[in-house]
Amino acid sequence: MKQQLIKARNLHKYYAVKSGYLQPAQSLKALAGASFDLYEGKTLAVVGESGCGKSTLARLLTMIEEPTSGQLSIDNIDVAETTEKSIKKQLRQTVQMVFQDPFGSLNPRQKIGNIIQEPLIINTNFSANERHQQVLEMMELVGLRNEHFQRYPHMFSGGQRQRIAIARALILKPKVVILDEPVSALDVSIQAQVINLLIELQQELGLAYVFISHDLSVVRHISDQVMVMYLGKPVEQGPNEAVFNNPQHPYTQALLSATPQADVEGKRQRIKLTGELPSPIDPPSGCAFNPRCQYADKNCQLHEPVMELYGDSRVSCLAVAQQRIGQLKAS
Amino acid sequence: MALLEIANLTVEFATATGSLRAVDGINLSVDEGEILAIVGESGSGKSVAMLALMGLLPWTAKVSADSMLFDGQDLLSMDDRQRRKIIGKDISMIFQEPMTSLNPCFTVGYQITEVLCQHFGGSRRSYNNRAIELLHQVGIPAAETRLNAYPHQLSGGMCQRVMIAMMIACQPKLLIADEPTTALDVTIQAQILELLIELQQSHGMALILITHDMAVVAETAEHVVVLYAGQQVEQRSVKELFKSPQHPYSEALLNALPERAQEKLLNAIPGVVPGQMDRPKGCLFNPRCSYAQEMCRQQPPELRDGILCHYPLAMPNPSMRKDPDLDVRTQ
Amino acid sequence: MNHSAVSSKSTLGQQWQEFWFYFSVSKTAVAGLVFLVLVVFVALFADVISPHEPAEQYRQFAKLPPAWKEGGQMQFFLGTDYAGRDMLSRIIHGSRLSLLAGSIVVILSLSIGVLLGLIAGYRGGWLEILIMRVMDTIMAVPGLLLALVLVAILGPGLLNAMVAIAITYTPYFVRLTRASTLSELNRDYVTASKMTGASSTRLMFVSILPNCMAPVIVQGTLSFSTAILDTAALGFLGMGAQAPTPEWGTLIAENRDLILNAPWTVTFPGIAILLAVLAINLVGDGLRDALDPKLKRS
Numbered sequence: 001m002k003q004q005l006i007k008a009r010n011l012h013k014y015y016a017v018k019s020g021y022l023q024p025a026q027s028l029k030a031l032a033g034a035s036f037d038l039y040e041g042k043t044l045a046v047v048g049e050s051g052c053g054k055s056t057l058a059r060l061l062t063m064i065e066e067p068t069s070g071q072l073s074i075d076n077i078d079v080a081e082t083t084e085k086s087i088k089k090q091l092r093q094t095v096q097m098v099f100q101d102p103f104g105s106l107n108p109r110q111k112i113g114n115i116i117q118e119p120l121i122i123n124t125n126f127s128a129n130e131r132h133q134q135v136l137e138m139m140e141l142v143g144l145r146n147e148h149f150q151r152y153p154h155m156f157s158g159g160q161r162q163r164i165a166i167a168r169a170l171i172l173k174p175k176v177v178i179l180d181e182p183v184s185a186l187d188v189s190i191q192a193q194v195i196n197l198l199i200e201l202q203q204e205l206g207l208a209y210v211f212i213s214h215d216l217s218v219v220r221h222i223s224d225q226v227m228v229m230y231l232g233k234p235v236e237q238g239p240n241e242a243v244f245n246n247p248q249h250p251y252t253q254a255l256l257s258a259t260p261q262a263d264v265e266g267k268r269q270r271i272k273l274t275g276e277l278p279s280p281i282d283p284p285s286g287c288a289f290n291p292r293c294q295y296a297d298k299n300c301q302l303h304e305p306v307m308e309l310y311g312d313s314r315v316s317c318l319a320v321a322q323q324r325i326g327q328l329k330a331s
Numbered sequence: 332m333a334l335l336e337i338a339n340l341t342v343e344f345a346t347a348t349g350s351l352r353a354v355d356g357i358n359l360s361v362d363e364g365e366i367l368a369i370v371g372e373s374g375s376g377k378s379v380a381m382l383a384l385m386g387l388l389p390w391t392a393k394v395s396a397d398s399m400l401f402d403g404q405d406l407l408s409m410d411d412r413q414r415r416k417i418i419g420k421d422i423s424m425i426f427q428e429p430m431t432s433l434n435p436c437f438t439v440g441y442q443i444t445e446v447l448c449q450h451f452g453g454s455r456r457s458y459n460n461r462a463i464e465l466l467h468q469v470g471i472p473a474a475e476t477r478l479n480a481y482p483h484q485l486s487g488g489m490c491q492r493v494m495i496a497m498m499i500a501c502q503p504k505l506l507i508a509d510e511p512t513t514a515l516d517v518t519i520q521a522q523i524l525e526l527l528i529e530l531q532q533s534h535g536m537a538l539i540l541i542t543h544d545m546a547v548v549a550e551t552a553e554h555v556v557v558l559y560a561g562q563q564v565e566q567r568s569v570k571e572l573f574k575s576p577q578h579p580y581s582e583a584l585l586n587a588l589p590e591r592a593q594e595k596l597l598n599a600i601p602g603v604v605p606g607q608m609d610r611p612k613g614c615l616f617n618p619r620c621s622y623a624q625e626m627c628r629q630q631p632p633e634l635r636d637g638i639l640c641h642y643p644l645a646m647p648n649p650s651m652r653k654d655p656d657l658d659v660r661t662q
Numbered sequence: 663m664n665h666s667a668v669s670s671k672s673t674l675g676q677q678w679q680e681f682w683f684y685f686s687v688s689k690t691a692v693a694g695l696v697f698l699v700l701v702v703f704v705a706l707f708a709d710v711i712s713p714h715e716p717a718e719q720y721r722q723f724a725k726l727p728p729a730w731k732e733g734g735q736m737q738f739f740l741g742t743d744y745a746g747r748d749m750l751s752r753i754i755h756g757s758r759l760s761l762l763a764g765s766i767v768v769i770l771s772l773s774i775g776v777l778l779g780l781i782a783g784y785r786g787g788w789l790e791i792l793i794m795r796v797m798d799t800i801m802a803v804p805g806l807l808l809a810l811v812l813v814a815i816l817g818p819g820l821l822n823a824m825v826a827i828a829i830t831y832t833p834y835f836v837r838l839t840r841a842s843t844l845s846e847l848n849r850d851y852v853t854a855s856k857m858t859g860a861s862s863t864r865l866m867f868v869s870i871l872p873n874c875m876a877p878v879i880v881q882g883t884l885s886f887s888t889a890i891l892d893t894a895a896l897g898f899l900g901m902g903a904q905a906p907t908p909e910w911g912t913l914i915a916e917n918r919d920l921i922l923n924a925p926w927t928v929t930f931p932g933i934a935i936l937l938a939v940l941a942i943n944l945v946g947d948g949l950r951d952a953l954d955p956k957l958k959r960s
Contacts, residue, residue, distance in 0.1 A: 104849050107855075216517070221590075222589075260544065270525075
């Protein structure tokens with residue numbers, strides 16, 4: 001049995017947003033009820049468009065912020081209940097993160113070697129020599145050369161910088177790595193290099209990934225479990241094959257059909273999504289997706305759907321619950 | 332006769348460390364009502380080439396070409412004044428970042444009518460109806476009220492629609508779209524691409540689509556030009572390119588896509604695009620090319636049938652197609 | 663596998679080279695730099711260069727005009743003042759005091775200002791409000807007037823004048839640092855450090871501060887020149903360096919009665935102030951052009 005590394009139950013995160021001095025603060029539901037388990041060596045992909053709560057989830061998992069409600073256990077330790085500093089520090093080392101923009105995530109005034117060893121300086125008591133040795137090993141692992149130690153970030157291309165960021169994330173030997181759109185800022189040919197590196201590292205070190213992305217073709221390739229989110233809520237969640245081969249939620253279906261495919265044969269019928277993403281400050285009543293959904297009816301505006309298991313995936317949709325989607329397709 | 336014909340376009344920049352050749356001998360021809368895609372990684376010169384066509388490059392750039400004909404007129408010999416009459420009226424361009432392409436200080440309506448006044452004269456008010464009509468055309472709901480909106484009040488997708496409305500205001504014969512959907516969400520990207528194709532068909536205008544995304548090319552364009560490090564390496568019809576790419580770079584680009592991966596690891600292209608300082612001898616792609624032979628390392632290839640390669644992949648002579656592994660070993 | 667960096671030849675030397683490329687675009691900045699180096703050299707070796715002791719009084723040669731004027735003598739090249747002291751020597755020695763005043767004012771106001779700005783930007787909340795409102799209050803009073811009041815409280819003297827001027831300059835550094843801190847604070851590399859458990863002090867001084875320094879350095883050079891001016895002004899008003907200290911402003915003040923019958927005693931210290939300030943301003947402008955990426959043309 002693989003070890004369970006993250007257990008999240010019903011995570012919520014609200015932010016208070018002030019629109020003016022005289023108005024009362026509104027609450028922005030950045031994340032409303034995410035539950036998942038993550039096991040050693042597995043990849044959970046979190047998919048969604050801007051404002052869907054992907055980044056908030058990352059901030060909760062890396063313990064930069066605390067959830068408003070819900071339970072989060074890392075490595076079988078409940079995060080909210082631990083008050084002891086040393087355990088918190090240890091938990092923090094268990095989860096590390098790689099950011100989307102490799103140009104913003106590296107301090108431009110620090111040398112590569114110092115960037116990579118900073119976590120060691122903060123968290124361990126190794127001597128300078130030991131640290132140096134560890135950094136060199138890590139640089140080799142991610143495909144950087146020894147002489148890069150003394151260089152500054154601006155001398156590297158995007159792909160190389162992402163390797164540096166990965167090295168920094170791995171230097172504390174974490175068990176979970178949060179990858180926040182790690183390849184979307186990179187060129188196609190470089191993307192493949194970085195994805196390969198991530199896959200190799202996972203196999204070698206038994207890492208668990210939370211892979212946040214909007215690129216479905218990459219997600220399909222790399223993930224074991226997929227969680228599709230819309231406006232802070234998961235709408236469909238299940239194993240890779242189930243979600244991609246048999247998408248059930250109308251939003252998942254639309255997302256899949258909107259993703260362009262590198263295939264010139266046979267143009268597919270697109271499901272057209274009309275309208276824009278609503279603002280998370282003022283989400284539509286009932287199901288958040290109802291204004292853009294072709295299957296929506298009155299019930300969808302009144303009642304909020306809940307996650308339920310259909311086949312292999314858990315889906316939160318009234319139309320699926322009432323089996324209306326199948327009927328519409330048939331007619 | 333083609334609408335736009337460019338032969339041997341070259342752009343050089345003067346920089347602190349010497350001159351940099353960003354575009355190196357590009358040949359393009361676009362027919363009326365055609366969609367041409369230009370694909371390449373960052374630094375491949377795809378945007379610079381189009382900016383050169385528009386005459387929008389800074390003074391440090393030196394543009395030269397054997398010919399640059401638009402609609403029978405020679406853009407090269409034209410002075411700035413004549414050029415301005417064509418640019419923005421018959422040729423227009425939309426950019427990657429819709430939020431920064433619009434002036435934040437003026438309303439949407441002001442900016443659209445401004446374009447019309449510039450090219451047709453007359454008062455701004457007389458074009459109000461035309462502006463509303465344009466906003467309708469690009470699918471903006473409640474166009475009458477949106478005329479008075481400022482760019483920051485609109486979402487990214489809406490801003491891109493406004494940009495498109497501005498650019499088609501003068502019914503251009505050629506629209507250049509520089510990564511028009513890269514900054515947008517997947518479902519919005521599908522909407523915008525659909526809109527562009529719809530407009531292209533209904534107005535009969537030609538469209539040059541600059542992108543790095545092979546999937547977008549497959550779904551939209553008829554012809555494609557593949558650029559690498561400022562050089563044009565392959566020019567084909569999209570169908571042919573996706574079925575049997577002839578340049579090793581095009582093939583490698585396609586094989587690097589996650590959809591085409593046979594196993595868990597992707598077929599990444601090793602190395603990075605050469606920069607200003609480390610241009611290889613011979614073919615620019617040779618250090619990353621798995622088919623490279625001695626000839627490729629010594630002599631730059633010449634353009635034959637739209638392909639810049641000593642040994643194009645569809646070569647019938649099998650003696651030329653050696654086992655790539657053998658070559659690596661004999662290096 | 664070939665993982666070569668974009669430009670493998672890049673080193674610190676190249677960074678310096680690039681800086682010099684952009685700095686040397688402006689010929690005036692280079693001229694300013696040359697003059698500034700000259701002033702520093704003169705200040706350092708004042709004892710060797712100056713022909714006389716600055717306080718030595720040659721009573722028989724009082725109010726001697728410059729050497730090229732009728733009645734002037736070569737040994738007193740720029741003439742003498744009312745007490746027969748050599749103007750050239752006094753100006754040379756004055757350069758020491760002026761540079762000293764400039765440096766101390768800049769160091770004081772820069773270090774205090776950067777520290778406060780960093781804290782205000784990083785901490786936020788009531789501390790930020792407190793710091794920024796105090797700074798706004800200081801800025802609301804005309805600088806020289808405030809310095810005068812402060813010197814009046816602290817007592818006249820060169821050191822007190824420098825402290826007073828430093829206080830009036832601090833708000834500019836606070837504002838500048840706070841603004842850059844705020845923009846750096848949300849960058850991913852700061853979050854990355856935060857995630858590994860970096861302490862606030864480490865975040866402030868190791869991660870953020872080095873990235874805020876470029877505009878602060880430029881402001882520092884520009885303050886250097888105004889500090890020299892203000893010290894001279896306080897000296898002229900009798901609140902700065904006290905006679906017989908050969909401070910440039912004090913030199914003008916003690917000779918101002920002679921402005922009609924021995925104009926050189928006032929003119930040459932004035933020219934010295936003018937040239938020094940001009941040179942530093944030119945260098946400051948050049949620095950800004952070279953350090954501000956927005957102004958870079960490539």
